[in-house]
Amino acid sequence: MTVDVTTAVLEAVGAHGPASRRPLAGGTYNTVTRVTFDDGRDWVVKVPPPHATGLSYEQHLLVNEVTFYEAAAGGPIPQVVHSELDPGAPTGAYVVMTTRPGLPWSAVADGLTADETRALRAEFGAAVGRLHGVTGPGGYGYPAEPLGPLAPSWREAFTAMTDAVLADAERYAARLPWPVGRIHEVLAGASDVLDEVTRPALVHFDLWQGNLLVTGEAGARRIGGIVDGERMFWGDPVADLVSTSLFGDPETDVDFLAGYAAATGSPLVFTPSVRRRLVLCRSYLYLIMLTETVPRGVGPDAMEATWNAVAPRLVAALDELGQPFGRGFSGRELRRGAASDG
Structure with missing residues (x-):
């Protein structure tokens, strides 16, 4: 048997x-x-x-x-x-x-009142702030070391991470909106700002609502669990803001930011360099989302849905990264890049 x-x-x-x-x-x-x-x-x-x-x-x-x-x-x-x-x-x-108590936030979101949502966002922010207070063992990157040993700097680790997913995109012939070489050039050209990160913080990097459990009765909801930490790495805490407000603007998430500041003792200030680091990390997640559809065999409908949701956002992120270093990429160039890579 x-x-x-x-x-x-x-x-x-x-x-x-x-x-x-x-x-x-x-x-x-x-x-x-x-x-x-x-x-x-x-x-x-x-x-x-x-x-x-x-x-x-x-x-x-x-x-x-x-x-x-x-x-x-x-x-x-x-x-x-x-x-x-x-x-x-x-x-x-x-x-x-x-186990941790509760149901996925995504499953109960429609039934939450505005006050409950605000309270949960603040509690969530505090929990993430506490996570970011944890410092790694002296290097940056994934603890499992799939891309090699932990790196001595966040820029080195992040470059290895983005290089790996771009190589995956080529290996699986994944559909990307720009040619791989152009994406690599833009990411590399913006990577100097990553040297601002001098402490390898604990980063979950998958903090969408499906990985957050909400417990309690209506009117007394609490965060019951933070699960699925398998995508974590030691790196820039700003990276977690990519998924805490997935497809949204973390700067407008005032309740989350208030909870985060209460837990860390200082507000998260969105300076131009912090925003740039955030866009770099956002680009990385979008590259993963587009590339992983191939080895996962999600099917044509799901693949198209992911493309429609993610590809324009990746283009916007890359265009934003390219702007400070000269002229931006025009819409014609974006369309030509997509065609040449597709």
């Missing part, structure tokens, strides 16, 4: 006979199962896929996730109960963590 992977993990950690098991949806990469025991233990078991298909940085992601949970321990962060990070182990790699 074939033993499923979750059962194999539970047997490996000596946890037999859970009272219930329930697959958790919403993820796009791992197998995630909630297991509950009669003695009150309530766990989430996460197992990565057996294949290695993915982007260059998507190697040994559980190393990143365990690093995140252990570095950010406390508050709404799950606690690691067991983990095996060696994919060559008999069970393969896995992490077992405690």
Whole structure:
């Protein structure tokens, strides 16, 4: 009889006979199962896929996730109960963590009042501010080191990250709005501002509402959990603002910023260089979103939806990065670039 992977993990950690098991949806990469025991233990078991298909940085992601949970321990962060990070182990790699209460914010957003939303944004900002107070072990980049050892500077790490996703785009023949060479040129031309970052902060980099759990009754909502830390890296805390206000303007998120300032002791000031760092990180996320559709095999409809949502925003970000260094790219050049790359 074939033993499923979750059962194999539970047997490996000596946890037999859970009272219930329930697959958790919403993820796009791992197998995630909630297991509950009669003695009150309530766990989430996460197992990565057996294949290695993915982007260059998507190697040994559980190393990143365990690093995140252990570095950010406390508050709404799950606690690691067991983990095996060696994919060559008999069970393969896995992490077992405690559950956090609540439902994804994205699932309850439509039912929140304006006051509840404002309070949650402030609490969310405070939680992110506390995350950013955690400093890494002396280098920048992904803890799993899929692109090489942690780098001595944020500029070096970020360049390796963007170079890797651009190489992935070429490898998978992903559709990008500009030729890869032009994108690389613009990112490199703006990268000097990254030298302002002198401390490798804990960055989640996937703080969209699907990874935030909201708990409590109507009128008393709270942040119950911050989950899925597998995309984390040590780097520029400004990078998290890309997903905290996904496709929005973080400068207008006044409640989030108030909570952030309360937790850090100082307001986040959007100087021209901070805005430039933010646009660089936004460009990186948009490149990931466009490129990952190919190895994930999302299908033509989802691919087109992602293109329509992300490609114009990537063009705007790259155009903004190009402006201070001379003339901007014209609409004709943008269209020609897209055609030559498509």
